[in-house]
Amino acid sequence: MIKVLIVEDDPMVREINEKFLKKVDGFILHNSVNSIEKAKDVILEGNLDLVLLDVFFPLGKGTDLLKWIRQENLKCDVILITADRNTETVEEAFRYGAVDYLVKPFIFNRFKEALLQFKSRKNSFENVDNIEQSIIDKYTIKDNNHVLEYDENIGEIKGFNQYTYEKVLGGIASLGDDSFTSEEIAINIGVSRITARRYLDYLEKENKLIVEMEYGKVGRPKNKYKIK
CATH class of the missing domain: 1.10.10.10 (Winged helix-like DNA-binding domain superfamily/Winged helix DNA-binding domain)
Known part of the structure; x- marks a missing residue:
């Protein structure tokens, strides 16, 4: 099971994300918190695969947490879920390794697609020493x-x-x-x-x-x- 941390300060949105997560096979809610500092504590405990992260918080921004994860070389991935449509924020998120970016409000199928794409990539990389180019292309080149x-x-x-x-x-x-x-x-x-x-x-x-x-x-x- 893929263990997920939800970081969202709006209790209603957090509850919606939790319900959406329960509907996607292969994922389990590890924890759900409302601040960046609490998120850091959970992440440092380890045993975490994916963070579903908002951008706007009373103290700090979600992208700051993403940068911290990369600076600390922590092995967990991040999907941004936010109302922030600012181009600089989107570019910054991908620059620091976010695997997807969902803009609120979004439909469940888009949420599910993001998670299943992450699960498929994770499963493809597990227990494999060398990756073929065709496998890499599957997750980097989009067929439109x-x-x-x-x-x-x-x-x-x-x-x-x-x-x-x-x-x-x-x-x-x-x-x-x-x-x-x-x-x-x-x-x-x-x-x-x-x-x-x-x-x-x-x-x-x-x-x-x-x-x-x-x-x-x-x-x-x-x-x-x-x-x-």
């Missing part, structure tokens, strides 16, 4: 073929809203390159099949998805969608 272009004007279209649109995009992203039905997306993100179908059909009309008919032995054929 399965990423849909974001439409920031979707909320202006009658009958559509930005929040549901983002949930649909997150649901599609979580399936990677696999084809999917409207029923699968609906279950994935917690909306009705009709709602999922409307958004998928919109994306198909925008030439972002392709749709194929899947014929079974009985009943109507199913629409199967795939990122173009």
